[in-house]
Amino acid sequence: MTQWGIEVEHLRKEFDGKPAVRDVSFTVGAGTLLGLLGPNGSGKTTIINCLTTVLTPDGGRLLVDGCDVTGAPEQVRARIAVTGQFAALDEVLSGRDNLMLFGRLLRLPKRQARQRADELLDRFALGDAADKPVKAYSGGMRRRLDLAASLVVPRPVVFLDEPTTGLDPRSREELWQTIRQLRDDGATILLTSQYLEEVDRLADRVVVIDAGRVIAEGTGDELKGRVGGQVCEVTVPEPNRAAAREALRAFSGEVAEHGEHLVVPVSRPAQLVEIVRLLDDRGIEIDDAALRKPTLDEVFFALTGRADETADGDERAADGDAGTTGRDGERPAGAVPAEGARS
Amino acid sequence: MTAAAGTEAGLGNLVAQGAVLAGRNLRHRATVEMAVMFVVFPLIFVFGFLLLFGRLFDARGLDYGQFLPPAIVAQWMFTVANTSGAASAADRASGMYRRCLVMPVNRGAIALGRIASEAVGAFVAVVVISLTGHLAGFRFHGGVLAACGFVALAVAFALALTAGTTAVGLSSGDPAAVATLLNLPYLALIMLSTAFVPADAFPGWLEPVIRNSPVSVVIDALRSLASASPSWVEVRGAVVWVAVLAVVFGVAASRVFRRAR
Amino acid sequence: MSVAAEAALLAGRNTRRFLRSPQLLGDAVAFPLILLLLMLVMFGEVVAGSTEEPYIARLAPGIVLFSVAYSSAGTAVAHHLDLRGGLHGRLRTMPISPVSPLLGRIGGDLVKFTLVTVVTVAVGYLLGFRFRQGAPAALGFLLVALLFAVIFLWAALLVGASVGSAESANTALTTPVTLLLLLSTCLVPLSAFPDWAQPVIRLNPLSTAHSALLGLSWGGPVLTPVLQTLAWAAVSTVVLAPLALRRSMR
Numbered sequence: 101m102t103q104w105g106i107e108v109e110h111l112r113k114e115f116d117g118k119p120a121v122r123d124v125s126f127t128v129g130a131g132t133l134l135g136l137l138g139p140n141g142s143g144k145t146t147i148i149n150c151l152t153t154v155l156t157p158d159g160g161r162l163l164v165d166g167c168d169v170t171g172a173p174e175q176v177r178a179r180i181a182v183t184g185q186f187a188a189l190d191e192v193l194s195g196r197d198n199l200m201l202f203g204r205l206l207r208l209p210k211r212q213a214r215q216r217a218d219e220l221l222d223r224f225a226l227g228d229a230a231d232k233p234v235k236a237y238s239g240g241m242r243r244r245l246d247l248a249a250s251l252v253v254p255r256p257v258v259f260l261d262e263p264t265t266g267l268d269p270r271s272r273e274e275l276w277q278t279i280r281q282l283r284d285d286g287a288t289i290l291l292t293s294q295y296l297e298e299v300d301r302l303a304d305r306v307v308v309i310d311a312g313r314v315i316a317e318g319t320g321d322e323l324k325g326r327v328g329g330q331v332c333e334v335t336v337p338e339p340n341r342a343a344a345r346e347a348l349r350a351f352s353g354e355v356a357e358h359g360e361h362l363v364v365p366v367s368r369p370a371q372l373v374e375i376v377r378l379l380d381d382r383g384i385e386i387d388d389a390a391l392r393k394p395t396l397d398e399v400f401f402a403l404t405g406r407a408d409e410t411a412d413g414d415e416r417a418a419d420g421d422a423g424t425t426g427r428d429g430e431r432p433a434g435a436v437p438a439e440g441a442r443s
Numbered sequence: 444m445t446a447a448a449g450t451e452a453g454l455g456n457l458v459a460q461g462a463v464l465a466g467r468n469l470r471h472r473a474t475v476e477m478a479v480m481f482v483v484f485p486l487i488f489v490f491g492f493l494l495l496f497g498r499l500f501d502a503r504g505l506d507y508g509q510f511l512p513p514a515i516v517a518q519w520m521f522t523v524a525n526t527s528g529a530a531s532a533a534d535r536a537s538g539m540y541r542r543c544l545v546m547p548v549n550r551g552a553i554a555l556g557r558i559a560s561e562a563v564g565a566f567v568a569v570v571v572i573s574l575t576g577h578l579a580g581f582r583f584h585g586g587v588l589a590a591c592g593f594v595a596l597a598v599a600f601a602l603a604l605t606a607g608t609t610a611v612g613l614s615s616g617d618p619a620a621v622a623t624l625l626n627l628p629y630l631a632l633i634m635l636s637t638a639f640v641p642a643d644a645f646p647g648w649l650e651p652v653i654r655n656s657p658v659s660v661v662i663d664a665l666r667s668l669a670s671a672s673p674s675w676v677e678v679r680g681a682v683v684w685v686a687v688l689a690v691v692f693g694v695a696a697s698r699v700f701r702r703a704r
Numbered sequence: 705m706s707v708a709a710e711a712a713l714l715a716g717r718n719t720r721r722f723l724r725s726p727q728l729l730g731d732a733v734a735f736p737l738i739l740l741l742l743m744l745v746m747f748g749e750v751v752a753g754s755t756e757e758p759y760i761a762r763l764a765p766g767i768v769l770f771s772v773a774y775s776s777a778g779t780a781v782a783h784h785l786d787l788r789g790g791l792h793g794r795l796r797t798m799p800i801s802p803v804s805p806l807l808g809r810i811g812g813d814l815v816k817f818t819l820v821t822v823v824t825v826a827v828g829y830l831l832g833f834r835f836r837q838g839a840p841a842a843l844g845f846l847l848v849a850l851l852f853a854v855i856f857l858w859a860a861l862l863v864g865a866s867v868g869s870a871e872s873a874n875t876a877l878t879t880p881v882t883l884l885l886l887l888s889t890c891l892v893p894l895s896a897f898p899d900w901a902q903p904v905i906r907l908n909p910l911s912t913a914h915s916a917l918l919g920l921s922w923g924g925p926v927l928t929p930v931l932q933t934l935a936w937a938a939v940s941t942v943v944l945a946p947l948a949l950r951r952s953m954r
């Protein structure tokens with residue numbers, strides 16, 4: 101076994117001349133979990149697609165479990181498990197039949213494929229729905245089955261592309277538990293996410309990317325330190341907002357405005373009091389002031405010095421996906437949300 | 444954790460994985476809806492058109508009961524191909540296709556699975572339509588060998604068309620759009636052929652086009668193979684057309700296949 | 705708001721959606737035209753010998769009726785997606801009448817059918833189709849086409865509310881509609897069918913409506929086929945409409 105489960109050196113990939121990934125390098129230690137954090141369109145999925153042999157990189161060197169992705173893609177495919185953003189399952193077949201299908205495709209004998217399917221159904225708490233067609237599954241069940249399907253044969257390297265997008269908190273917690281267990285079993289895991297909290301809870305190390313570039317790297321704590329750990333959110337009613345903003349700017353250079361909220365990074369909790377006092381001194385009336393953990397928006401604001409303009413729209417796009425997979429009993433046919441989008 | 448010993452290379456994987464995928468494709472077709480379609484559609488078309496035109500063509504001295512079933516066979520081969528194209532699009536849309544790509548699945552097995560399942564579907568359709576046609580007076584007059592040739596030509600035609608619809612399906616990835624898109628050329632090609640009406644019943648200026656349409660050539664060869672004296676010249680013409688279509692569509696499909704994700 | 709105003713509002717939404725989607729528009733308008741041309745060259749010569757009127761006089765009304773009946777599949781799919789997509793659920797939580805969404809769907813579709821009829825007739829004119837019975841008869845032609853549409857609309861709403869997928873909503877209607885076309889007087893005259901089949905062919909709603917349209921354009925009996933078509937529409941409304949309503953409300 102090599103020291104690194106995954107090595108990415110100077111990866112470049114463009115689509116029709118537009119760079120999607122520009123010179124990205126990182127490594128994932130064998131048996132560790134790396135979180136790849138970034139907004140939609142930042143290049144996360146492209147990196148995963150290059151590493152899983154779906155796309156051919158335009159430049160750079162990629163090694164998965166010591167195998168060269170461009171030189172020996174067959175070797176790579178025999179070592180990886182991939183769970184994509186959208187549950188790639190056969191809607192018509194039952195959960196058990198899906199797992200058996202993938203087992204048989206991986207050349208397991210029929211009996212063994214069945215046995216393995218039953219084991220996985222059990223482990224992923226899908227036993228009750230084993231014989232129902234996948235189209236009747238809820239979003240959380242789909243994601244669990246999708247993950248199970250990629251693990252029909254255990255693999256040393258696991259790719260999880262936004263595995264919890266659109267899941268309700270309980271399903272998310274269950275999936276996190278499963279992912280931790282996978283890592284405890286010794287797998288090298290690359291997980292992409294839009295949620296700071298998710299990477300924070302799961303990852304040994306975090307790589308933050310934006311617009312196809314690595315903009316930060318480190319452990320969760322190191323990153324939070326760079327963001328400032330906490331932000332102060334001040335709620336100001338309209339006639340006072342401009343004045344409040346001006347006042348806060350004197351306090352810190354990075355003032356973000358979200359509707360009626362003004363957000364400032366703070367390094368010490370005591371700064372909350374200082375902010376309130378500053379505003380009070382200037383006679384600016386406020387509705388509320390509170391400390392909270394930074395959101396992904398604010399991480400990007402702190403790391404890139406600009407607000408993440410795409411995050412809002414992407415959040416909505418992700419919610420649209422959530423509508424198809426997140427609600428119990430909803431079927432995720434592409435046609436339905438598309439219809440909704442048109443009207 | 445253990446890595447799987449084998450990789451995807453080798454004939455063994457191609458055949459075994461192709462068989463698994465073909466079985467899966469066929470299970471998609473094994474629905475009540477499909478079964479009804481397979482039985483009801485031939486009945487509707489054979490007897491519907493027979494009622495509609497039987498008398499008119501009898502007056503012109505044409506045995507429509509013998510004339511029609513090969514056309515329904517060709518029409519159904521289009522349906523097999525179009526359904527397959529939509530299924531490929533659905534596999535791309537659902538991510539099934541991509542999942543196969545990241546698994547150690549032999550690249551050829553994905554294509555082989557499609558070919559095998561469509562061949563089975565086409566074969567069943569030819570048999571059902573021939574039996575339905577039998578009720579309407581359709582007979583194989585040319586013996587067992589010619590009847591086998593009839594089935595083989597029809598299935599080969601379906602597979603050649605399937606290569607084309609697969610290319611369309613994989614490059615689009617939207618099953619509904621693919622179904623609509625493929626419907627138009629299908630309707631035009633089948634109606635502007637000798638399927639339902641002999642070439643001389645078309646306006647004079649259109650006759651050469653009708654006669655030389657690949658669909659007409661294949662249907663006329665099927666009719667010839669069902670007749671008492673099969674014409675090998677006609678059959679050869681159809682075989683050449685099917686081969687040309689298979690090569691052109693096959694190249695297109697493999698190009699798309701290499702690019703589609 | 706009155707039921708009429710609510711229905712008009714929803715009909716407006718459905719119509720706008722239809723007019724803004726090139727694919728829906730193409731399906732509804734291009735499909736009949738292609739069919740008209742193809743069938744004319746295919747069957748024109750075969751059928752022409754057996755009738756007194758030119759084939760286009762028979763075919764154009766036939767295609768109008770077929771496209772109206774065939775596009776009921778689109779109605780079924782749209783209704784199915786409305787129910788599945790939750791639009792219906794939202795409308796039901798609003799203070800509007802429960803029948804308004806259905807009436808809105810029907811209203812929007814009647815606009816669509818009017819468009820289909822006008823375009824098909826216009827192209828038919830280029831190919832030799834004529835209204836020989838005057839302007840009031842031409843208006844009657846449109847009204848009978850819309851009356852005929854009612855028969856299939858209720859069926860479409862029932863199918864859309866009953867089936868499990870958009871795809872099966874489509875096949876559940878296109879298959880019987882195609883069969884009805886083949887077994888009607890839209891493509892060949894009644895006398896071309898075997899004697900034993902003629903009584904059934906004659907009662908096919910496509911045949912009754914077709915006789916009425918033929919009478920209102922080329923010439924021939926009008927009153928009886930119109931009454932027969934009216935009877936079909938009445939039967940459909942009495943039998944299918946309550947079922948469609950009940951299924952849609954579930």
